Amino acid sequence: MEGKRGFELTKSLCKEYKGFFKIGAAVDAEDIFRYQGILQQHFNSITSENDMKFEKIHPERGRFAWDASDKLVEYATRSGKYMRGHTLLWHEQMPGWICDENTDILTREDTLKVMEEHISEIVSRYKGRVNCWDVVNEVIDNDDGFLRKTRWFDIIGEDYIDKAFHYAREADPKAQLFLNEFNGNQQEKQERICTLVERLKKKRVPIHGIGIQGHYSIAYPKMEEVRAEIERYARLGLQIHITELDVSLFEYSDRRPHLGVDVFERQKRQEEMYYRLFEVYRQYSDVVTNVTLWGVADDDTWLDDFPVKGRKDAPLLFDVDLKPKAALYAVMEFGGEQYGTAS
Numbered sequence: 034m035e036g037k038r039g040f041e042l043t044k045s046l047c048k049e050y051k052g053f054f055k056i057g058a059a060v061d062a063e064d065i066f067r068y069q070g071i072l073q074q075h076f077n078s079i080t081s082e083n084d085m086k087f088e089k090i091h092p093e094r095g096r097f098a099w100d101a102s103d104k105l106v107e108y109a110t111r112s113g114k115y116m117r118g119h120t121l122l123w124h125e126q127m128p129g130w131i132c133d134e135n136t137d138i139l140t141r142e143d144t145l146k147v148m149e150e151h152i153s154e155i156v157s158r159y160k161g162r163v164n165c166w167d168v169v170n171e172v173i174d175n176d177d178g179f180l181r182k183t184r185w186f187d188i189i190g191e192d193y194i195d196k197a198f199h200y201a202r203e204a205d206p207k208a209q210l211f212l213n214e215f216n217g218n219q220q221e222k223q224e225r226i227c228t229l230v231e232r233l234k235k236k237r238v239p240i241h242g243i244g245i246q247g248h249y250s251i252a253y254p255k256m257e258e259v260r261a262e263i264e265r266y267a268r269l270g271l272q273i274h275i276t277e278l279d280v281s282l283f284e285y286s287d288r289r290p291h292l293g294v295d296v297f298e299r300q301k302r303q304e305e306m307y308y309r310l311f312e313v314y315r316q317y318s319d320v321v322t323n324v325t326l327w328g329v330a331d332d333d334t335w336l337d338d339f340p341v342k343g344r345k346d347a348p349l350l351f352d353v354d355l356k357p358k359a360a361l362y363a364v365m366e367f368g369g370e371q372y373g374t375a376s
């Protein structure tokens with residue numbers, strides 16, 4: 034493998050991090066073949082990017098489509114990788130049979146039944162093989178309320194979250210159960226996350242960890258926010274996974290259709306951002322037990338369609354030709370002087 038620095042990359046990202054945390058990547062079953070070399074060399078954890086989402090895995094009531102998720106779990110088992118299941122409940126990528134206006138699932142009782150069936154079937158099928166589940170994803174409201182007004186919330190009420198964790202626990206008592214969120218580096222959101230987790234813990238809901246998504250950019254966030262968020266969650270006594278890390282070349286508010294002549298400068302800033310983030314994560318490796326990137330290489334990233342549809346981004350550690358980027362070398366360099374230290 035030829036790197037930007039002109040020598041063959043014989044090191045392995047996940048081996049370099051062996052004493053710290055697992056290194057993961059989000060993939061779908063269809064990606065495994067293309068990325069197999071990189072996955073084998075550099076990653077010891079995988080997350081399902083889309084194959085386990087509700088609309089894909091449970092397209093009709095009582096009918097599950099296991100093909101893709103089975104392939105992924107079999108791959109993880111066979112190659113000895115830690116497997117993160119993503120995600121049991123999320124308000125997006127939901128099937129019409131639950132969310133359409135003419136759905137016949139309308140009562141609390143029936144909705145709970147659907148939810149239980151969904152969680153129990155999936156978690157028990159992969160018992161002992163999927164090590165960890167994002168039981169609920171993005172359930173905190175970003176604006177006025179406290180919890181997001183999802184279908185589950187509207188019909189069941191606030192305790193749908195408690196129930197979801199209990200159903201998962203019953204189906205696989207050994208799986209690690211997570212709540213996964215974004216923007217928790219922002220003060221208000223962080224408070225809400227902690228309030229929810231404290232409530233759950235008080236009610237003895239089986240929750241083991243908080244997932245920090247980590248969709249960042251070359252200009253966001255500040256390292257002191259990254260630290261403060263980790264420290265705050267650690268005080269709750271839970272473990273932390275960085276679940277969806279990527280570093281966009283565009284600031285979030287920047288809606289230009291493509292990059293300009295400053296692309297090299299942006300790549301440099303990305304490299305530095307990655308260096309600093311991993312430097313902080315290493316310092317908290319007693320609580321941060323997994324750092325997962327939201328993809329493997331820049332040839333396939335969700336940021337090509339978000340927040341601007343069809344705009345090419347390059348937020349990962351391998352480039353469009355699956356070659357190591359400078360950012361990859363940066364995170365494998367501990368104490369690299371050219372980056373300074375995290376402030």
Ligand code: XIL
Nearest residue numbers: 082083119170171246277327334335
């Ligand atoms: C994204 C996938 O990467 C895309 O392929 C898909 O089209 C939409 O969802 N937060 C999450 C992930 O929790 O599930 C999302 O994944 C990205 C944002």
